[in-house]
Amino acid sequence: MQQSKCPSCGATVFDQANAGADVREMLINCQYCGSQFTVSNPNYREPQAQSVSYTYNSTSFTYTNNTRPGTGWNQAGDWQHKFTSIFGLIMAYIVVVPAVICLGVGIFKRDGGAVAGGAILALAFMFFFLLAKASKKELKRRAAERGNQG
Numbered sequence: 314m315q316q317s318k319c320p321s322c323g324a325t326v327f328d329q330a331n332a333g334a335d336v337r338e339m340l341i342n343c344q345y346c347g348s349q350f351t352v353s354n355p356n357y358r359e360p361q362a363q364s365v366s367y368t369y370n371s372t373s374f375t376y377t378n379n380t381r382p383g384t385g386w387n388q389a390g391d392w393q394h395k396f397t398s399i400f401g402l403i404m405a406y407i408v409v410v411p412a413v414i415c416l417g418v419g420i421f422k423r424d425g426g427a428v429a430g431g432a433i434l435a436l437a438f439m440f441f442f443l444l445a446k447a448s449k450k451e452l453k454r455r456a457a458e459r460g461n462q463g
């Protein structure tokens with residue numbers, strides 16, 4: 314049993330202080346002069362090793378992928394689809410001219426590079442054209458939905 318002396322009067326009789334094992338120091342009263350002072354808690358136990366790894370255990374990666382295919386397309390605003398339908402068509406018609414020229418010249422001159430370039434431009438045309446078409450379709454679908462609801 315740990316013996317403490319009162320720093321004021323030197324008495325060794327104190328209030329029984331019960332502190333939990335997680336408290337390193339506790340406050341006690343001298344029964345003789347009433348002064349308060351702290352002594353090291355005899356019940357104190359060092360935190361066990363498992364509490365050190367607690368933070369690692371509590372770290373959980375809650376990565377949830379909420380994006381389903383088509384969600385972004387459906388959630389895009391009307392103005393986005395309007396922009397896409399117009400911008401897609403503009404891009405398609407910008408690309409279609411060099412695509413035709415490249416393909417024509419490439420085939421005429423039997424130039425494989427020009428044909429390949431023309432094919433890529435033609436693919437770009439298809440991409441923009443279909444993109445614009447899809448956006449227009451989406452806008453039409455929404456208009457129909459509103460018509461049914463209203």
Ligand SMILES: [Zn+2]
Pocket residue numbers: 319320321322323324343344345346347348
């Ligand atoms: Zn005292």
